[in-house]
Amino acid sequence: MGMNVGSSGSSGDPQEMVDINTTPLIDVMLVLLIMLIITIPVQTHAVKLDMPTANPPPSDAAPPPVVELEIDFDGTILWNGNVVPDRATLEGQLLQAAHQDPQPEFHIRPNKLVEYKYVAAVLASAQRLGVTNIGLVGNEQFM
DSSP, rough: EEEEEEEESSSSEEEEEEEEEHHHHHHHHHHHHHHHHHHHHOOOOOOOOOOOOOEEEEEEEOOOOOEEEEOOTOEEETTTEEEEEEHHHHHHHHHHHHTTSOOOOEEEETTTTOHHHHHHHHHHHHHHHHHHOEEEGGGGGOO
16 A cells, blocks of 8 residues: 655645555456466367268279470470460360360460460460360479
8 A cells, every 4th residue: 555645735734645556456457367368278169070981982083184285485385295386276276175074184384484475375265165174383483
């Protein structure tokens, strides 16, 4: 308990003002609050379910074929190592591959120096013709 001694304006006797020092009380309250927060267990909102395990039948289907499309720095397109002479030939090959069952996976590997317009043109043609299994390979060269 603290004491504040002040002087009164009218008489010569000092008047005692007794005030409670609340700073230690607030400190103790904050320490207790932190201890309470730390000791409360974390609430998880998960529902424990015992699900049956399924045994899927073994798949006899072979993995889909892979088509390697390389786009050179000058926009030249190579289909599995063979140069594609023009855009119409590329679109014909993409259309033929899109209708195969299973559809092949297309791995597109752009050169580091190729302009984006060549890569975007190949991707747009593939999407327009219905090719769905497309992946960009060699992205680590751009890091």
